[in-house]
Amino acid sequence: MTEEINQNYPPAYLKIDAATQASGFTMPSDPLTCSLLRTLAAAKPGGKFLELGTGTGLATAWILDGMDGEATLVSFDNDATLLAIAREFLGEDRRLSLVEADGEAWVQANAGQKFDYIFADTWHGKYLLLDEVLAMLNPGGLYIVDDMLPQPNWPEGHAEKAANFVKYLESQSDLLVSKLHWATGVIVAVKR
Template sequence: MDETKQINLPPKYLGIQEKTHLSGFSMASDVLTGSLLRTLAASKPASRFLELGTGTGLSTSWILDGMDQKSTLTSIDNDEAFLSIAREYLGSDSRLELVNSDGADWVLSHLTNEYDFIFADTWHGKYLLLNEVLNMLDPGGIYIIDDMIEQPNWPEGHGEKAENLINELETRKDLTMTKLAWSTGLIIGVKSLNNQ
């Protein structure tokens, strides 16, 4: 089986990818992660989705491609230059709210929000404010992070941060979790229904 064959890209993906390359943004999720995001999004009809770290909108396009018409996606980023690319290609989708904000400011001012799916693709909700973001996840909701296998663009010392995060997630009683040494390294957690 070749997991890279026959992956149908989201409608706006190639345009976003071209602008992403021109912008110099180098932190985008890869196609395999995107494909998984779309599949997981398709499992959550009529749901509320949260993406922390829009970047230029590449992963956003995958999530939208999996969502049904009754779902909504809020996507947060603090870089207007990159967010403007997502706005250009995806901003007309009425299911999507793109927010230019510091991640910590946004999370701390939305602590009572509830989501069925959270993709944390930046520091907040992953290395920072993890508990606060996981508290936003409804029972049965999906939490997903990528880039958990060492990447060439990791700064010195980041490997230790990633290992500490993995160890912390492994001890949580409120998540049923799977670690995938695939793509860039993913962790998928589902919020326990009974919060054991």
């Protein structure tokens, strides 16, 4: 067994990747993580999906590729330039709502919503407002985060913050947590 992705990439992925590189964005989601996101998305037919931190839409493309025709995805980011790339290549997908919003403001304004799948790819929902985002998860819902292994762009003190985050997730009695020492470091949790 190898880590090679031997299945088709989502149709828009290569175009988004080229636009991402041209934009100078240096924090794209790892393709291995994206492959897992697609696989897990397929396990939630008709589900309500949330992505915190669209970026340029690389991970978004994979999530959409795993979703069925009845599922919906809300994805937000506060960077209009990055969202423009996602809109260019994914904006016609009727299952997708791309939202330009500050993470804190969006989470607070949507606190009553419930989701079957949450990919937290930004500070909000991971290091900020974690309890509020976990409260949005339906029973049986998936909570997924990446970049949990040391990254070259981590600021001073971030390793401790990441370790504390993992300990906190593991302390939650309503979550079953698996830590994958793979790709950039992925955590998959399911709400009981």
